[in-house]
C-alpha cells in the first residue's frame with residue numbers, strides 16, 4: 001500500500017552526491033534543517049563509478065611502472081599487475097557499491113534522507129516518488145538545491161544505439177578485464193581508462209576525433225600520448241567513427257577511416273552534460289531556450305536565474321556541482337556546495353541580500369580564476385588556471401614560461417623522467433594566472449600553484465618561496481629563473 005506524506009524542511013537538496021552532501025552539511029551546520037533526496041546511492045558518481053574506482057584501477061599500474069624504471073627496484077619486479085587483486089581493491093574502495101557508511105554519515109550530520117526520485121512541482125515544493133513505494137510532498141522554507149550531477153553524452157554514431165557499450169560506469173565497475181578494449185573519446189575519462197585497462201592486461205585501442213586532451217596544452221597531450229603508446233595502446237587521433245556493429249559473440253566492430261576494429265568491450269567516453277531531465281523545472285518557469293538542451297544559469301552563490309517566485313522571495317532555487325554545469329569536478333563542486341550552503345544560511349538570517357561579494361564565503365569566485373584538475377595518467381597532467389593559449393584567447397597580457405622538468409628531484413624519481421611545466425604570468429600585475437605540470441608524480445605540486453594564483457602572490461615575493469632540494473618542486477625555481485628573476 002502506498003502512503004502520501006507531507007513534510008517541511010528549511011532546505012531540500014535533490015541529489016546526494018558529494019556536492020549535495022556538502023550543501024546539506026553546510027546548511028545544517030548553519031542551524032537550518034535539511035533533507036536530501038537520492039534515487040540511487042548516497043555518495044553519487046564520484047564514490048562508486050567515477051573518481052574513486054577509476055583512480056583505484058589506475059594506481060596499481062602506476063606504482064608498478066614507477067618501480068620498473070628504477071635500477072635496484074626493477075630487478076625485483078617479477079610479474080605484471082594482478083588484475084583480480086586490483087579489481088578486488090577497487091571493490092573495497094567502492095564498499096561493494098553499498099552506501100551504508102555514507103548513510104551513517106548523513107545521520108551523524110543531522111541530515112534526513114529520503115530515497116527516491118525528486119521533482120520540483122512548484123516554488124519551494126518537491127515531490128518524491130519514494131523507493132519504498134510511498135510518495136512524499138516536501139515544502140522548503142528557504143531553498144531547493146539541484147545537485148543531480150551529470151549524465152554521459154552519447155554521440156550520434158550509426159549503429160551505436162544497437163550495440164552493447166560501456167559508459168564510464170561500466171568501465172569503472174568492470175568485473176573482468178576485456179581482452180580487446182576499444183575506447184571512444186580522447187578526453188580525461190578516455191585516456192585514464194585506456195591506460196588503466198592497458199596496464200590491467202587489455203589490448204587497448206583509443207579513437208579520438210581530435211587530439212588527446214584538447215583542453216590541455218599540446219605538450220601535455222603529447223607526453224600522455226607517448227605514455228599510452230609505451231603501454232601498448234593504439235591511438236587513432238583526429239579520427240571519426242563511422243559505424244558500430246554487434247557481432248554474434250557479443251563483441252563490437254567499430255569502423256573508422258575505412259578500417260575495422262573488433263573489441264570485446266567498447267567504452268564511450270564522449271563527455272557529460274548536467275542531469276536536468278524530468279526534474280520538473282518547467283513547473284517553475286525554468287525551461288530550455290531555442291530548442292537547445294536545458295542549462296541552468298546561476299550566480300556565484302549558485303542561485304538560479306529565472307524561477308517563479310512564491311511571492312515571499314525570489315531567492316529559493318539553487319544549483320551546484322555537475323548539475324550547475326560550470327565545472328565537472330568533485331573538488332570544485334564541493335567548493336560550490338560550501339558557497340551555496342553558506343549563502344542559503346546567510347540569506348535566511350538576513351546577513352546576505354542581493355549578490356554575494358567576490359571572494360566572500362558565499363561566492364565560488366575561484367571558478368573564474370583557479371580551477372585545479374589532475375589527469376591521473378602516467379605521466380600525470382596537473383593544471384590550474386588558463387594555459388598560455390587560453391589566456392591569450394581571453395585577450396590577457398601574458399607571458400608563458402615553459403620548460404622540460406629536469407631537476408634533481410625528477411632524476412631521482414626516475415633516471416628517464418620526462419616532464420614539462422608551464423606558468424602563465426600576468427604582465428600587468430606580475431602574478432601567476434595559470435600553471436601546468438606534466439610528469440610522473442606532479443599532482444601533488446599542483447596546490448602550490450593554486451595557492452600562488454588565488455593568493456595573487458607577486459612574482460618578486462614568490463621568488464622567496466624556496467622549493468626543497470631534491471624535490472620535483474624545484475621546477476618552480478627553474479621557471480622563475482627562466483622568467484628572469
Ligand SMILES: Cc1cc2nc3c(=O)[nH]c(=O)nc-3n(C[C@H](O)[C@H](O)[C@H](O)COP(=O)(O)OP(=O)(O)OC[C@H]3O[C@@H](n4cnc5c(N)ncnc54)[C@H](O)[C@@H]3O)c2cc1C
Nearest residue numbers: 015017019039044045050051118148149321322328329330
Ligand atoms: C570516470 C570519471 C572519473 C572522474 N574522476 C574524477 C576525479 O578524479 N576527480 C574529480 O574531481 N572529478 C572526477 N570526475 C567528475 C566527478 O565524478 C563529478 O564532478 C562529481 O561526481 C559531481 O558530483 P555531484 O554531486 O555534482 O554529482 P553526482 O556525483 O552525479 O551526484 C548526483 C546524485 O544525484 C542523484 N539524482 C539525480 N537525479 C535525481 C533525482 N531526480 N532525485 C533524486 N536523486 C537524483 C544521482 O543518483 C546522484 O547520486 C570523474 C567523472 C567520471 C565520469
Ligand SMILES: NC(=O)c1ccc[n+]([C@@H]2O[C@H](COP(=O)([O-])OP(=O)(O)OC[C@H]3O[C@@H](n4cnc5c(N)ncnc54)[C@H](O)[C@@H]3O)[C@@H](O)[C@H]2O)c1
Nearest residue numbers: 155185186187188189190209269270271272328374375376
Ligand atoms: N581526473 C579527473 O578529474 C576526471 C577523470 C575523468 C572524468 N572527469 C570529468 O568527467 C567529465 C567527463 O569526462 P569525458 O572524458 O567523458 O569528457 P571530456 O569532455 O573530457 O572528453 C570528451 C571527449 O569525447 C570527444 N567527443 C565528444 N563528442 C564526440 C563525438 N560525437 N564523437 C567522438 N568523440 C567525441 C571529445 O572530443 C573529447 O575528446 C569531464 O568533464 C571531467 O571533468 C574528470
